Amino acid sequence: MTTTVVVGGNFAGMTAALEVKRKGKDQHKVIMIDKSPLFLFIPSLIWVPFGRREIKDISFRKDEILKNKGIDFKIAEALKVDVKKQVIITNKEEVYYDNLVIATGPKVKYDVAPGVEEFAYYVGTPNGALKIRKALEEFKQNPGSIVIGATQNAGCMGAAYEFLFNIEKWLREQQIRKKVDLYWITPETFLGHFGIDGITGGETMLKSFMKMFNIHYRTEVGVKEVKKDKVILTTDEELPSKFTMLMPPFIGVDFVSNSPELKATATGYIPVTDDYRHIEIHNVWAAGIAVDVKLPFKPGKVPFSGPKTGYPSDETGKIVAENIIRVSEGKTELKKKAWGKIPGICIMDAGKKEVIILSDKLFKPRKFAIMIPNIFYDFSKILFEKYFLWKTKKGYSYLP
Ligand SMILES: Cc1cc2nc3c(=O)[nH]c(=O)nc-3n(C[C@H](O)[C@H](O)[C@H](O)COP(=O)(O)OP(=O)(O)OC[C@H]3O[C@@H](n4cnc5c(N)ncnc54)[C@H](O)[C@@H]3O)c2cc1C
The missing domain is CATH 3.50.50.60 (FAD/NAD(P)-binding domain)
Structure with missing residues (x-):
């Protein structure tokens, strides 16, 4: 044995x-x-x-x-x-x-920069996600600028992008979008790099999303400090922020x-x-x-x-x-x-829309890599959630 x-x-x-x-x-x-x-x-x-x-x-x-x-x-x-x-x-x-x-x-390395732990929210834990829910209820009463992004050394950029598009959708649903300047900050060299050197068409798609949803963005930036009402970037630019959500390393x-x-x-x-x-x-x-x-x-x-x-x-x-x-x-x-060399299979939720990312290999060189946008609803992400929870509850670990 x-x-x-x-x-x-x-x-x-x-x-x-x-x-x-x-x-x-x-x-x-x-x-x-x-x-x-x-x-x-x-x-x-x-x-x-x-x-x-x-x-x-x-x-x-x-x-x-x-x-x-x-x-x-x-x-x-x-x-x-x-x-x-x-x-x-x-x-x-x-x-x-x-x-x-x-x-x-x-x-999670919250001490990546001063103030990240105190003043920025993090969506990756149950407690963190519930704290954000409460903070957004308060934010609704008195809206202002929002900064969403990933800090220097972060690797889980996809989840931060998902949160960005979900909060943008939520702001519209709450009818406060016009009162909010929404910023995206990322250490990536270009939008949609995702830490995998990008996917053909990904940067163009994300740029058009940013334009369509009126999201200001900064690439190749880190976080110097987060304060209660602003985020100071490594470029020394200061972005006003009433609500900040960051993906630390x-x-x-x-x-x-x-x-x-x-x-x-x-x-x-x-x-x-x-x-x-x-x-x-x-x-x-x-x-x-x-x-x-x-x-x-x-x-x-x-x-x-x-x-x-x-x-x-x-x-x-x-x-x-x-x-x-x-x-x-x-x-x-x-x-x-x-x-x-493991295939890349990922669904990026974009706020009741989604982008399906498929590639033969996660990292380059790849034979193929495609991004399929679905602007009608996030069916695939919901299906993936239901399927994964079902398979795990049943203990069907051999399934993909
Ligand atoms: C907000 C967010 C969104 C994401 N979205 C996606 C997505 O859409 N698609 C996707 O493919 N991936 C996504 N990911 C990534 C995905 O969650 C991870 O790839 C996956 O959870 C990694 O699995 P893991 O088993 O390595 O670690 P985890 O799932 O984190 O599991 C680690 C386990 O170890 C336990 N543990 C840790 N330390 C100890 C200890 N000392 N003693 C005992 N137990 C311990 C923890 O309790 C936990 O149960 C997302 C991640 C985040 C944070």
Whole structure:
């Protein structure tokens, strides 16, 4: 019997744990450690501030499904790992493993610039999304300028663009759009770079959206400081702002940075080969955001990072599970797929409109990459949400 412990159980970790158990059956004991009892469909958090979703609509308790699938679920925070003794120290107990899968996602680096934590909102957590809902109710009574964007070193630009177009739509619905100067700020070298060096036609499309919706934008800028009523850019330009939402950079979680034996990168990510196995410690694997991914483009004036989206997170969870099974069967040939070679499948919500982004590979060189706008409604994003929640609730981790 081989024991695989998966730390972190959302996109990547849930898939990895379910797949190891499905493929390994009784030969594999699988333990999942997550500090949260909930599975959360993070992409729909952008709808929470506008009342299109409640947190309960996009999350569910994962205990039952894991129990039904024969996975031992421990609700605990992993504090560090001793890779020699093969034990994870949590805030509740010590958990021994033969294989360790790290799928802990990101920590948000709010201290990227002064005032970001105090004065800017962040939509990427349930609490953050609900705080925005409350702030917008107050904003409605006394509207003014709004700044939305991503800070220097951010990598999750897509979600910030989604929030921008959703707030623009909301302002029109509230009939206060004319009272609001809306600004978009981004470290990207051009609109729609997305940390993947863009997609053919993407920049033109986003420029036309900005013009159509009267959104002022600044590219290649960082944030020097956020104050209660303004955002000061690295260019020293000051943008007035009564409401600010920023996407700060992601770094690795404390569990990783507190475990020096993992030899994580300076930003706290796990160095792996294309089979998602640790470059040196062969019974340690990583999936999802926890993986160190090399930048697929030359940095511009202001640093920014690449995206680690849901599809590759799910895919790397599957690859890790397959490889753990192969190793346990004594096989030496492992499944390999570099992060950048995973297909790009993403839907950017644009406020009851959407853009579907498809490419054969996430990073260049690609054979094809297309953006399909759907100006009528965000059907695909809704479908993706319903499908993903359904498949995860059922434990159908093998589905795409
Ligand atoms: C606002 C927003 C919108 C997004 N929209 C999209 C989108 O439209 N499409 C898309 O493809 N991607 C989107 N993404 C990205 C997507 O959410 C991520 O790719 C995905 O969540 C990564 O999965 P993961 O499993 O690596 O990390 P996560 O989903 O963050 O899961 C990490 C898990 O680890 C647990 N954990 C962390 N530390 C510990 C610890 N020490 N001990 C125990 N448990 C721990 C956490 O509780 C969590 O359950 C969006 C992200 C954000 C923030």
